[in-house]
Amino acid sequence: MNGSLQGAWKIGTVMGIPIRVHFTWFIVFGLITWSLSTLYFPKAAPDLPVTSYWLKGALAALLLFASVAFHELAHCIVAKRYKISIESITLFIFGGVSRMKSEPPHPRAEFNIAIAGPLSSFFLYALFYFISMGVSGSMKTLFIYLAQINLIIGIFNLIPGFPLDGGRVLRAILWSKNKNFFSATQKAAGVGRKIALFFVFFGLFSLFTGVPGGLWLMLIGWFLFTAAQASYQQSALQEYLFGVKVKDLMVRDLINVSPSLSLEEVVNNYFLKYGYGGFPVVEDGKYLGIITLKEIKGIPKNAFEDTRVREVYLKHKKQWEISAEAEAIKALESMLREDTGRLVVKKGASIQGLITRNGIARYVQIIGK
Known part of the structure; x- marks a missing residue:
């Protein structure tokens, strides 16, 4: 995903790209560590010391966010091939965003930049699954978890809802067909809003029916809706100001x-x-x-x-x-x-x-x- 976030701190630089951590990252890092240490690992690998569960939970959470950073870096590496400058990558509660200083120059560039993220997650899925085949015990459980979560990240980002990567792929296709970047953005953002509302209502339905994860789905839907709405408004603004000096x-x-x-x-x-x-x-x-x-x-x-x-x-x-x-x-x-x-x-x-x-x-x- 591309965008920007306030309230983030720089933690390092990779390939000349500043990596930032949003304050919400610490919240989800704690939640992931807690859930893995108290629920996932004790069930998957019983009879281990409690300290071992917490260490593996923290390690898994760190590797998960490293995976998200790798996903965003893939976008940035391809973007740089098209002479697009990268301001930063920010990790936050819902994953990561890469901030680019300009839009892709043509539909093929948009497609290649967008698809690089999910492909990188699928690569990590294969890598962690391969590693899990060579280890045993709790370490095998750790790498299986990382493989599964990267597979989910890759599939989730292919949902054709802007500003997800799948939504950007959709924009590239629409842009290629109608030759109008602004129209393609607005149509892709419209699809993104519909998908976001589906997440919100499905999450609400899950809450009332007792299906786990309902609140999380509602939060994701809300985030996607606001991001899609902002993208729509920004595109409309860019269209009005196109060619204006x-x-x-x-x-x-x-x-x-x-x-x-x-x-x-x-x-x-x-x-x-x-x-x-x-x-x-x-x-x-x-x-x-x-x-x-x-x-x-x-x-x-x-x-x-x-x-x-x-x-x-x-x-x-x-x-x-x-x-x-x-x-x-x-x-x-x-x-x-x-x-x-x-x-x-x-x-x-x-x-x-x-x-x-x-x-x-x-x-x-x-x-x-």
Whole structure:
């Protein structure tokens, strides 16, 4: 699967790709270790010390997540063949996600990237099953479990519900047929939502009928539904902004403020007068940064008269710049990544314009009607 997650920590790098662990991973790691140590291993290999069960449970949980990481690495290795940059791989409660900086260039690339994940899981299934044939006792039980779980991961990911790998295979097929990436994404996401709802309702039915795993199925269904919905919305946004450049949406007639102004002057003569959420700070024609309501809110009102803009404004950072020729969707992605409401278009030391989230939202609202 591809995507992104907040609340993750980097634990290492493999082949130049940062590997991150989401905080939910620790929850499921504990649950898997507990269930294997108290239920699976005692039943499959009785008469062993309790410590042995817990050690094997923890080892199996670690190898399971290593298998998930291997699955995501397979996607990334194939993606790199198509010159797609990889930001990171994140392990979390439902498995793993690989974050790619761009979409596949054509349907065949999409198909190959998507199918690499399930194929890698089937490879691990065969590998662990082969290893289990050469060992005995509790170790045989351990490797049989790992073989079975990788087989399940491979089959589950082939379900044609976007954003699962099977859903991406479906998108590749639809894309190849209708030659429209956005339409293919939206149709695949629609199928994904239907499959997700099936998981939710089947899980609910299981809860009422006493079939085990109902709650887990509902959680998986909820996750798949929200992911499919987000993919649909993102695709619609990409379609609306397709071919639109930053220069087409940026504000050119800027109202600048001097760093020597007091906050009282800025509030009364700029924020209240124009209603904007921020203003560029310029001195002698040189762009210095920006001042927004967020910075002002941190200052007591009785200090407005004596506090100057230069004391509180946000100094400019290189990552808050974008070219006028860049795509508007790239500007939006940068704003979301940097958690800022605007980017500046510079020429030398001076500022040519601003592109804002609100400006993009207004454009999409008008076009989408």
